[in-house]
Amino acid sequence: MLYYLFNYLSKNYSIPGVGVFQYITFRMAMAVITSLLITTVYGRRLIDYLRFKQVGETVRNLGLEGQMQKSGTPTMGGIIILLGILIPTLLFAKLENVYVILMIITTVWLGAIGFLDDYIKVFKKNKEGLAGRFKIIGQVGLSLIVGWTMYFNSNIIIRQEVVLPVKDDAPVEFHMKRNTPVYTQDVHSTKTTMPFYKNNEFDYGKVLKFLGKGYEQYALVVFLFFVIIIITFISNGANITDGIDGLATGTSAIIGITLAILAYVSGNTVIADYLNIMYIPNSGELVIFAGAFVGACVGFLWYNSYPAQVFMGDTGSLAIGGIIAVFAIMIRKELMLPLLCGIFLVENFSVIIQVSWFKYTKKKFGEGRRVFLMAPLHHHYQKKGFHEAKIVTRFWIICIILAIVTVITLKLR
Numbered sequence: 001m002l003y004y005l006f007n008y009l010s011k012n013y014s015i016p017g018v019g020v021f022q023y024i025t026f027r028m029a030m031a032v033i034t035s036l037l038i039t040t041v042y043g044r045r046l047i048d049y050l051r052f053k054q055v056g057e058t059v060r061n062l063g064l065e066g067q068m069q070k071s072g073t074p075t076m077g078g079i080i081i082l083l084g085i086l087i088p089t090l091l092f093a094k095l096e097n098v099y100v101i102l103m104i105i106t107t108v109w110l111g112a113i114g115f116l117d118d119y120i121k122v123f124k125k126n127k128e129g130l131a132g133r134f135k136i137i138g139q140v141g142l143s144l145i146v147g148w149t150m151y152f153n154s155n156i157i158i159r160q161e162v163v164l165p166v167k168d169d170a171p172v173e174f175h176m177k178r179n180t181p182v183y184t185q186d187v188h189s190t191k192t193t194m195p196f197y198k199n200n201e202f203d204y205g206k207v208l209k210f211l212g213k214g215y216e217q218y219a220l221v222v223f224l225f226f227v228i229i230i231i232t233f234i235s236n237g238a239n240i241t242d243g244i245d246g247l248a249t250g251t252s253a254i255i256g257i258t259l260a261i262l263a264y265v266s267g268n269t270v271i272a273d274y275l276n277i278m279y280i281p282n283s284g285e286l287v288i289f290a291g292a293f294v295g296a297c298v299g300f301l302w303y304n305s306y307p308a309q310v311f312m313g314d315t316g317s318l319a320i321g322g323i324i325a326v327f328a329i330m331i332r333k334e335l336m337l338p339l340l341c342g343i344f345l346v347e348n349f350s351v352i353i354q355v356s357w358f359k360y361t362k363k364k365f366g367e368g369r370r371v372f373l374m375a376p377l378h379h380h381y382q383k384k385g386f387h388e389a390k391i392v393t394r395f396w397i398i399c400i401i402l403a404i405v406t407v408i409t410l411k412l413r
Contacts, residue, residue, distance in 0.1 A: 078316020
């Protein structure tokens with residue numbers, strides 16, 4: 001909204017300085033600052049309100065050190081994160097941008113599902129919360145909206161080099177790339193970025209090429225399938241990771257910074273040409289959203305770091321996981337998520353392995369056996385005697401390393 005106001009003032013009144021709102025980097029910085037102010041200043045008031053309303057966490061005794069001391073800590077603090085994301089985005093981003101619209105929908109959609117889950121736990125006194133199948137239905141529903149829009153919306157395109165004569169009915173442009181003349185077209189595509197691969201691209205539309213003639217008609221189905229898997233897995237991974245103070249919040253902030261870098265280079269034609277990566281017109285606007293996301297996570301960490309004064313609950317964890325997944329899909333870097341979101345991946349698989357092995361051994365031997373002392377993985381290390389603050393710090397360090405390697409993959413192939 002402020003973007004449109006200052007753009008109007010700049011065009012009609014030529015007020016010195018207001019033109020700075022045209023720059024993505026400035027608006028991103030403003031989004032970060034605004035998000036930090038919202039989450040730190042007003043976050044304190046929300047925490048006090050949640051405590052007044054006795055919206056506290058009910059902790060099950062799992063035999064972990066210091067666990068029962070957290071009983072009664074205000075939960076549903078993810079509301080702070082959602083506000084810290086949405087308000088700066090509405091203030092500083094171009095709201096007609098389809099990428100921004102999809103990110104706002106994602107934030108509200110998954111935030112609402114998480115809020116409903118927390119509401120059932122806290123106010124209905126049902127420890128199970130919203131049934132898992134309804135969470136999955138909500139995540140799949142969002143995935144279909146995102147995937148369908150990505151596939152059909154005329155404003156979601158990529159720029160690719162072409163050789164004359166062209167096949168696609170789209171304008172052909174001529175420009176210089178590293179002193180070499182090239183022809184390009186902005187076209188719809190199911191291509192995405194493939195890390196460590198020489199040509200750096202992977203086309204979902206060609207996955208079923210082995211079926212022979214006519215395989216192209218299944219491109220939408222294949223694309224939607226991948227989108228559903230990615231969004232569901234990453235969203236649930238963030239939800240599982242949110243088990244000890246500051247773990248999910250800190251790792252999400254690191255991932256958010258990395259995604260902001262990837263969005264900026266993907267939406268800048270000069271840098272994209274220099275790195276020889278896919279250029280995605282209009283996607284640079286996502287940097288503002290990423291700035292708000294990082295600011296919200298860091299601001300929330302002020303209260304969520306050990307010992308936590310508030311928990312985000314599913315209101316926050318489901319939303320931030322979904323935001324990370326959808327954001328990566330928007331900038332066509334979703335195949336980098338197994339590396340970038342390695343912490344979420346390992347946490348998710350630790351639960352899958354633990355449950356699967358327990359069921360298998362119980363069926364075969366009559367007694368369930370475990371791979372880990374406790375799942376998810378961070379609880380395993382707690383059982384081994386590590387303090388949760390040490391576990392969180394080390395997981396952050398690993399996440400930073402993974403983030404650096406993810407950025408390096410832009411050239412390492």
